[in-house]
Amino acid sequence: MQGRALVTGGAGFIGSHLVRALLAQGRAVTVLDDLSMGRKENVADGAAFIHGDVRSQADVRRALEGADIVFHEAARVSIRSSVKEFYRDADTNFMGTLNLLQCCAGTGVRKIVFASSMAVYADSEAPDPIAEDHATEPISPYGIAKLAAEKYCLQLARDMGIACHVLRYFNTYGPGQTFTPYVGVITIFIRRLLQGEAPGIFGDGEQRRDFVHVSDIVAANLLAMKSPLERGVFNVGTGRATSVNDIAALLCGRIAPDIRPFHVAAHPGELRNSIADIGRIAAAMGFSPAATLAQKIDEVIEYYRSGPGARERPAEARTPA
Numbered sequence: 001m002q003g004r005a006l007v008t009g010g011a012g013f014i015g016s017h018l019v020r021a022l023l024a025q026g027r028a029v030t031v032l033d034d035l036s037m038g039r040k041e042n043v044a045d046g047a048a049f050i051h052g053d054v055r056s057q058a059d060v061r062r063a064l065e066g067a068d069i070v071f072h073e074a075a076r077v078s079i080r081s082s083v084k085e086f087y088r089d090a091d092t093n094f095m096g097t098l099n100l101l102q103c104c105a106g107t108g109v110r111k112i113v114f115a116s117s118m119a120v121y122a123d124s125e126a127p128d129p130i131a132e133d134h135a136t137e138p139i140s141p142y143g144i145a146k147l148a149a150e151k152y153c154l155q156l157a158r159d160m161g162i163a164c165h166v167l168r169y170f171n172t173y174g175p176g177q178t179f180t181p182y183v184g185v186i187t188i189f190i191r192r193l194l195q196g197e198a199p200g201i202f203g204d205g206e207q208r209r210d211f212v213h214v215s216d217i218v219a220a221n222l223l224a225m226k227s228p229l230e231r232g233v234f235n236v237g238t239g240r241a242t243s244v245n246d247i248a249a250l251l252c253g254r255i256a257p258d259i260r261p262f263h264v265a266a267h268p269g270e271l272r273n274s275i276a277d278i279g280r281i282a283a284a285m286g287f288s289p290a291a292t293l294a295q296k297i298d299e300v301i302e303y304y305r306s307g308p309g310a311r312e313r314p315a316e317a318r319t320p321a
Contacts, residue, residue, distance in 0.1 A: 003108070004028040005225075006067040008054050008100065009074030010047065011038030013177045014115070014169075014217055018071060020044045021218045032063040033074065037178050054096035060103040069111045071221060072100060072153075076142070086141035093142065097149040101156045111163040113224045114153045118170045118210070118237075118274045119143030127208035127241045129277035132168070132233050140269035154231055163231060165224040167217075170237035170276045174214030174296070175303035186211065186297075189248060190304050193255040203266030205245035210237035210275040213291035223285040237276025238289045250293070254301060 005022050009015040010031030015038065022029050029047040032054065043049045052059025054074045064070070076085075076092045097114070104112065122137035124130055138144045150166045157164035173186040189199040220236040248261040281287040 002027050003068030003110075004030060004066040005069045005071060006030045006032065006063050007047075007071045007073060008032045008063070009038060009072075009115075011035060011040060011042045011049070012073065013174075014172060014214055015071070015073040016042040016044065016176060017174070017214050017218050018073065018221055019047050021222060023047060025222070028066070030063050030065075030067060032059060039178075042176065055092065055099050057099060057103060060100055064103055064107050064109065066108070068108050069113070069225060070100070070104065070109055071113045071115070071225075072097065073115045075115065075146075089141050090145045093145040094149050098152060101152060101160075104157075104162060105160050109162055111165070111225070112153060112157050113221055114150065114164065114166045116150050116166050116168045116233075117143065117146045118168055118235075118271070118276070120147040120150065120168060121271070121274065123271050124273040124275075127273040127275060129210075129239050129241075129275045130235075131277040132235055132280055139271065142269075150233065154233075158231065163229070165227065165229070165231065166233040167220055167224060167236050168234065168276075169217055170210040170212050170235070170274060172214055172217050173211055173300060175300055175307065176214070185209075185244060185247060186251070186300065187304070189251045189261075190255065190301055193251055193259060194301075194305055196256065196259070198259050199248050199251070199261045201244055201248055201261050201263050202270070203263070205248065205261075205263060206243050207271070208241040208243050208273045208275060209247075210240060211242055211247070211293055212237045212276075212289060213296050216289040216291055219290070220281065220285075220287050223281075223287055227285050229284060232280075232284065234281040234284070234287075235276040235278055236281065236287070237278055238292075239276055239278050240292075241273070241275045242293065250297065251301075254297065 005027050010019045011033035031049045034053045050063045076089050122135040177184045177187045192199045
């Protein structure tokens with residue numbers, strides 16, 4: 001009998017996909033989510049749901065009952081909004097993580113898988129894949145909080161005898177990503193085009209990103225769960241670079257060929273180039289991304305055109321999961 005998994009932020013985009021995958025593998029799952037961006041209807045049947053805050057000791061201790069592994073997905077996920085709202089960003093992303101770690105002490109938790117971000121890295125001059133030893137000099141408050149949380153997770157988990165894997169996600173896309181004005185360029189562009197509006201590109205649009213489908217993010221988490229390694233830091237991406245201009249051209253062509261994107265001033269805190277070197281996770285866990293933009297973009301468009309995403313209300317970039 002497999003133990004119970006706790007997924008913080010399990011009613012949100014990545015968390016809800018992960019919960020379904022864990023249930024499919026026969027895991028008992030508890031979801032902790034404050035529903036500030038996650039949605040109750042995203043929680044898969046069969047998962048225990050706790051409407052609570054990762055910053056609350058009472059909520060976290062209740063959610064940890066019976067858990068032997070924690071997937072910590074709850075976070076405010078917005079580089080742009082973290083510049084203005086740096087206190088709120090750090091309160092959830094950093095202090096919320098410390099609260100979770102404190103509550104794990106003395107429990108049956110044997111492993112923590114922490115969702116980190118490409119935002120921990122310094123910018124890269126060239127659009128080449130960067131490895132985990134690339135300079136960690138974040139240029140946004142979001143990246144600073146994630147990097148600090150990483151270090152606490154690795155050190156305190158070791159001190160408590162808990163295995164810990166840090167997964168640095170690159171630009172994740174897929175069906176189910178909650179629309180906000182700040183998060184997920186693919187989701188933002190699709191929503192604007194479906195409304196007959198031109199997408200706005202920050203800067204010259206030649207910034208390069210590594211767009212990784214949510215199914216591959218979930219696959220990396222499942223590999224980390226099963227890995228015998230005690231600890232490690234791993235990039236999760238595809239290793240392929242795509243410019244924002246290319247994304248805009250692809251989506252305009254698929255949705256509204258007569259619409260042309262427009263350019264606005266670049267936004268502070270965002271990386272110019274961010275492409276993952278996935279050699280470490282491939283060697284250590286056998287990770288190999290299976291999805292490509294060409295294969296998956298139509299399902300994402302359809303999700304927002306006529307699927308569940310067509311009925312979504314716009315959400316603020318608060319405490320997403």
